[in-house]
Amino acid sequence: MTFAFGIFASPVGDLTMVASEHGLAALLWENDDPTRVRLSRGKEAPTHPLLQEAARQLREYFSGRLTSFDLPLDFHGTEFQQSVWAALLRIPFGETRSYGEIARNIGRPSASRAVGAANGRNPLSIIAPCHRVVGSTGALTGFAGGLEVKRHLLDHERAVLRQGREWRTQEDSNLWPLPSEG
16 A cells, blocks of 8 residues: 655644545654554655645644544554544544443443543544543543643634634634633
């Protein structure tokens, strides 16, 4: 299988986008553990059409104008992992689910720890929104991008919903105002 990659400079750090001939295969964090997602990045191809579209949609997401991604995805993992990742795609923008809820949703009610492990190996962070998965008490738990980034993404989504309007951004800026707490 042939892969191509490009770098997207996001407000939460540089993200490596990896595309296969079937779809977007990975969105990796700047300091991602190379053993977390074992996938070749292939050749750098910043003009690859799918990578350009993924970057466009990520810009829209970070600016608050996009709440759902529409990209062909090419998940590489076990059948169980893929069922967990498919469940992530069904978590609405700005909402959270617990590991136990996801386990029940995929018909494996006693597999919350395995769901956590699969969630940790999610190759498409943000797009398959593993940041929307929290502990049973609502506490933020492990996240490959770091808990500060997880909180930032959740706050961003909730602020977009709360505002009910688009964030104003500069044309080429990938920044948005940080929501205030309280």
